Amino acid sequence: MAAQAFQDRYEDDLSHCYGCGRLNEQGLQIKTVWEGEESVTRFTPRPWHIAVPGIVYGGLLASLIDCHGTATAAAAAARSRELPDSSLLPRFVTGSLKVSYLRPTPLGPELEIRGRVREVKGRKVVVDATVSVGGEVCVRGEVLAVEMPEALRPRSVPPSR
């Protein structure tokens, strides 16, 4: 059985993110899983996700790194807390994001976003990520993710933890 994606372990009311929420019908709905010590997301940009014709839009690439990073942070925090693999995940948000565009990312092929957890420290997790096409790294990123403050929780949802 395929592993459940990190984003499918978010509470329903925290699953509306444009980048990764399974309940955001207009969104990208990315899905991230562990492959050994790395987290992996695969995503094929839409024809309109371009900077110039044939080249993927940098803002989309930043968005993919952002949501891949927060999802990896959530899964890493769950592991460090020894939660079972089927548990709901804590929800992380982005504190800061750095993206370096090393070469143009061609539009068409599937993108592979890979993440590695650099540090888990309390409510903060740092994730390094790459975006590759056909094995060639096009973009590097770094996400500082922070566990979501209760104040951001939609008011209709009581905390589950």
Add this chain to the structure above:
Amino acid sequence: MAAQAFQDRYEDDLSHCYGCGRLNEQGLQIKTVWEGEESVTRFTPRPWHIAVPGIVYGGLLASLIDCHGTATAAAAAARSRELPDSSLLPRFVTGSLKVSYLRPTPLGPELEIRGRVREVKGRKVVVDATVSVGGEVCVRGEVLAVEMPEALRPRSVPPSR
């Protein structure tokens, strides 16, 4: 007469960017102008541009800073080359992007993105940017923009300069 937006001074075949291209029907189509020494973009996120309900999606904010930064870089380069205000702009792409999320950005009000040119050096321009709501800065960003290499130019378009 209102000043022509920077993005309306890009060549047609370089106007397909998802964030800022006037010819990308699915895109955000942001518009940037000078206000004194600062560049300004105003944009109201769509209802689905959320991280959690009521809070603007960080990837959208990164995208706005990205395209605001490259447009500001293009206009700054044109000024430094003493091109007339009605000329086509050179096209810049993003070398790197840093975004710090200082506080949640509320969904609903118009966002104001402001940029300041820190440095113009040959084909590289560094732009500092903020995203504010109602005068309060929610996000800070930095864009290192680089003039687009000829190799990225769509093949159908000969250089105009």
